[in-house]
Amino acid sequence: MKVKTPLVKTIILVTLLCGPALIYIGITHGKHNIMSLPIFGPKETTSTMVNGEEQIDTVYHTVAPFTYTTHNGKTITEQDVKDKIVVVEFFFAQCAGICPKMKTQLRKVYAQNEYNKDVIILSHTVDPENDSLEVLKEYAIGAGVTDDRWLFLTGERSKLYEHARKSYFIGIQEGNQAAGDEAFIHSDQLVLIDKDQRIRGFFTGTDPVEIERLIDDIKLLKASEYIPRKSDPS
Numbered sequence: 001m002k003v004k005t006p007l008v009k010t011i012i013l014v015t016l017l018c019g020p021a022l023i024y025i026g027i028t029h030g031k032h033n034i035m036s037l038p039i040f041g042p043k044e045t046t047s048t049m050v051n052g053e054e055q056i057d058t059v060y061h062t063v064a065p066f067t068y069t070t071h072n073g074k075t076i077t078e079q080d081v082k083d084k085i086v087v088v089e090f091f092f093a094q095c096a097g098i099c100p101k102m103k104t105q106l107r108k109v110y111a112q113n114e115y116n117k118d119v120i121i122l123s124h125t126v127d128p129e130n131d132s133l134e135v136l137k138e139y140a141i142g143a144g145v146t147d148d149r150w151l152f153l154t155g156e157r158s159k160l161y162e163h164a165r166k167s168y169f170i171g172i173q174e175g176n177q178a179a180g181d182e183a184f185i186h187s188d189q190l191v192l193i194d195k196d197q198r199i200r201g202f203f204t205g206t207d208p209v210e211i212e213r214l215i216d217d218i219k220l221l222k223a224s225e226y227i228p229r230k231s232d233p234s
Contacts, residue, residue: 039061062198093136106211125154126172140152172187
């Protein structure tokens with residue numbers, strides 16, 4: 001075994017000590033932000049006076065408060081996910097169109113984040129009258145869910161639909177079954193929410209390429225927690 005010379009040891013020590021500082025300087029200086037995702041939805045600016053100077057702040061759209069029931073029979077609110085990265089889906093158990101494809105793709109997201117306890121998938125039913133807790137439990141089993149990192153939610157239909165439209169900008173409507181439609185027509189979009197309850201991305205839930213982008217963007221969000229930014233992206 002080779003013995004490291006004092007010079008090699010010195011270089012290694014300097015690299016270990018100075019490396020993080022150099023990275024910090026590189027990230028916090030300059031005109032760009034590294035590893036940041038856009039923030040979606042309407043926003044407004046507010047101004048306050050601090051020490052005689054006007055400070056302009058941007059207020060971004062955030063997910064509205066909610067109360068639902070999980071497939072395990074537990075109540076969940078926005079407070080339960082306030083420190084989590086959330087992937088949002090809308091589905092119904094009897095859907096034979098896009099839902100099975102979305103479930104298959106979401107399994108990849110679930111598997112990729114096995115050790116990320118702060119990443120959670122919330123699948124909201126659009127058919128609460130038929131998607132009972134028993135039905136949702138069976139659906140969760142079929143999806144391969146073994147813990148609380150992927151929850152299937154139910155609640156009042158009006159609140160579910162309003163939440164979809166106003167918080168996540170997802171469209172839902174009843175289908176014309178006489179014309180061959182599914183019972184419900186809903187978006188195939190998945191929505192990525194950060195720990196501040198802001199929308200950071202939309203992804204086609206049936207597209208494997210889009211799912212890889214979602215997985216990568218989750219990694220970016222997690223990495224951004226450790227990287228200081230000069231300002232939030234607009």
